[in-house]
Amino acid sequence: MAAAEKPFRSVLYVPASNPKALAKAGSLACDAVILDLEDAVAPGDKQAARANLKDWFGRRPVGSPTAIVRVNALATEWGADDLALARTLEPDGILLPKVDTPRDLLEAGDLLDEEAVPERVKLWAMVETPRGLLNLGAIAELGRDPAARLAGLVAGTNDLVKETGVLATPDRRYLVPWLMQIVLSARAGGLVALDGVMNDFRAAALFELECAEAAAMGFDGKTLIHPAQIGPANAAFSPSETAVAEARRIVEAFALAENAGKGVIVLDDRMVERLHLAQAQRLLARAAAAPATDRSEKDP
Template identity: 75%
Template sequence: MSETSYRPRRSVLYVPAVNDKALAKIASLACDAVVIDLEDSVAPTEKVAGRAKLRNILANRPGRAIEMVVRINALSSEWGRDDLLAAAACEPDGILLPKVDTARDVLEAGDALDEAAAPEVLKLWAMVETPKAMLNLGAIAELGRDPASRLACFVAGTNDLVKETGVLATPDRRYLMPWLMQMVLAARAGGLDLLDGVYNDFRDAEGFAHECAEAAAMGFDGKTLIHPAQIEAANAAFSPSAAALAEARAIRDAFALAENAGKGVIALNGKMVERLHLEQAKKLLAKATVVGA
């Protein structure tokens, strides 16, 4: 991971396309990305109005580097295809596809973007929120290795998974944990970023911080958010810690010593350290540079 290849997605805030007050605050927020939502947070009677707002929203992007993604309605819905084409015409950084069940859903969206001559830099994100998506996760993730598919990121839709399966949503997410870890494996196999689902009680700062720390430990790249008050904790949880950075620097410096030139394995502070650890250290340090950790 170089400084130029890493794009932080630690904090990704959903903002309803019809909420003018929330939209006006985007430029002042410290989140890494926003998802302009046309789906769950927009009532059926407001779908068309929300879509009509996209051009103005994306034409007035914040001056700082913030990723702008549009979540459309499912392509199988009456609004989906019009949402997709309208969003593509406004040139966001990405389009988030809900209710993805199979790899074909992603490919069809990509074909539609190609037909509309959308730029190659326009990426697709996919919600993992249905039982079918979980069963087909490997095949969907494989698309991440094919640039023609545009797929760049998975987003866990934990609320929908709970609804669709009937599992009990406990505070420790014990029944969701196997599926979350399966998402991590699939995302890494496909070279995709992976975002954790939302935490519904935005007033519970302690619970939110704990869930962020847990998701970071599992290997998620960031978390989707429903309230600006959650941004700071998410950024902290998914940034390299001071201890991790100190260890990464020590590994880098140790391998840079003349006596370790060409060695595959060295001893450092009583531990065996391999060159794979050096690569991990370099990635962590590059990430820290980008996020200012």
């Protein structure tokens, strides 16, 4: 089995204009942080936020979560300076907001290549505009081209609500078709798919339900706005103990000498195909990447 990839179950937005929040970012139990220069930073605070970010990377703790910098759109007055800073900081990823077309990503990638930024610095795309949704297939295809650096898609649900006028109901019924489109496109492009934020971080039960539904939709994780959301997100997007045990039984059954080369076997009076073996192997890889202390004890 291939080495397990790093999980992105819990991805916390941290305003770069908030030194106190930044100071905590390196020690949180989330899988990644999005150090935000865009929506969470007022226009008058952009310069100070960049200075804070430079200081944070200069003292970034060993073992800190994956660090992704969200820049302002390149078309704005702040975008070029944000990207120039991100190039020098060499974070794990750079999140581009309001991606409308593949060209938005290709232009940013060209700028990174010009400055010889290491290939490990990946690009992430916010899906938060009608044009972005309409062009999502072409955007996701960039994931198949290593030179494009694209690593994942992030649902910008608040902006989608604003731009389309759909009603933001607690069950997200009007957003679900677009969320499923994001997951489908991510799978086609071999990308990570992250669900959007839930604004009311005090509604713990509703947040757990939203995480469970996002996991059922196929998302790899969820973007967060408060540290209190980290634990529930980690649990929801980690395989349950029951699922892990079942996956191991499938892998072990196919490894038996009498099943060598078989495309279909019988396990507990049910048919199990090699596609189920592939699913089991992927689940075990996810489980290996997720700390055991974070894994949910409940069935999905």
